[in-house]
Amino acid sequence: MTMLLSTLPESIEFKLLLxxxxxxxxxxxxxxxxxxxxxxxxxxKLLKMVKWHRVTPQVYQQLAPIQDDLPVDFFQSLQRINTRCRMESLKLSTWLAKITLLFREENIDFISLKGIGLSRQLYAESSYRQCRDIDLLIEARDIDVAEEVLTGVGFERTYPPIDVTPKQLAFLNRHKKDREYLNPKDGTIVEVHWRLTEVDHPFNPSLNNLLATGDSFAVHGNELNTVSGNDLWLYQSLHGSYSGWYRLRWICDIAQLLCHHKPDWNSLLDRAEQYGCRNSLLEAIGMACTLYKLPVPEQIDQLLRKNRPVWNNIKICNDFLVHMKLMRGVPDIARIHFWAPEKSFIKFLFTHGSITPTDFGRFRFPDTLFFLYYVVRPFSFVYRQLNTKKVS
Incomplete structure (x- = not known):
């Protein structure tokens, strides 16, 4: 059957974007x-939406055949953005191939997340899904070696800040899931993950399990591994749910999975229940079916009809999506309650709202006084919320 949720009023530009x-x-x-x-x-307005939702390649490919019927300035702007996207994809492909060889020299096993690999999986082309960085998943024990490899070819760590103390870095290794690196010469960003999701979320399968059940793709003659099957479904659902679905690109991915990568629904639902992410999965499918008017799988339909919290969150996310807004403050906290695992929500919320690298930059305590970061954290949190409101 087809989803019959009445969404927020959509502009003619947004309807065409869909x-x-x-x-x-x-x-x-x-x-x-x-x-x-x-x-x-x-x-x-359409061009602004295309930029915000990061769907330039899809839109350009659809509009290129009718460029003579479009305003010259509009199409030239779209063409420039699309060219930048393609050049960025080529640059990322080159770096990914190089990093692959370097990691293998150091015996670092890894999986390529999102980015070029996901574009190949879902759209059969490296540059069709707009991306801005390289995401790699490795074993936690390899993070320092991976950092040495990246810094050896010109990357600089931007998160956590390079000036954190050893104790601060050890804390972040325990409670966070990634590090970010930037190549200042060409602007390439690499994120190195040692967990798929937040530390206290139960959906964190081991790298070995992901390698055993994953898919592969080739970049410049190098075979790379990537997530597939049920794990890909849950990862994409959690990623969008965690972010609040404010970019259409994430919903495009779910729609592609629905239309071209249908799972064994009973198996997927069991795995979602096992790993505490059924709400996120139902929300992802509900968002995609609502916006793109796709038929809802029978096994999902009954669950969606009974789940009022999911419907309420779909409506909220649609609002932020259509109006191109980020979730801040109370809505953001409410989303944590929605997508976090129920059995460990309090622990999860504490960890999620715990000390951040921003606190380390704002307060300079020596490692011997590390406990003071817990003392100042409530004040730091309030300050950040007030400052966020001023910025927005």
């Missing part, structure tokens, strides 16, 4: 021309 990014596009070129030539159609 048509252009649909997993099985069916809008005729003549219909697209008719829509973009309507007097009330705002091309700048």
């Amino acid at each position: 048509e252009l990014t649909h997993p099985t596009p069916s809008l005729a070129l003549s219909d697209i021309i008719a829509k973009v030539q309507m007097p009330q159609f705002n091309h700048e």
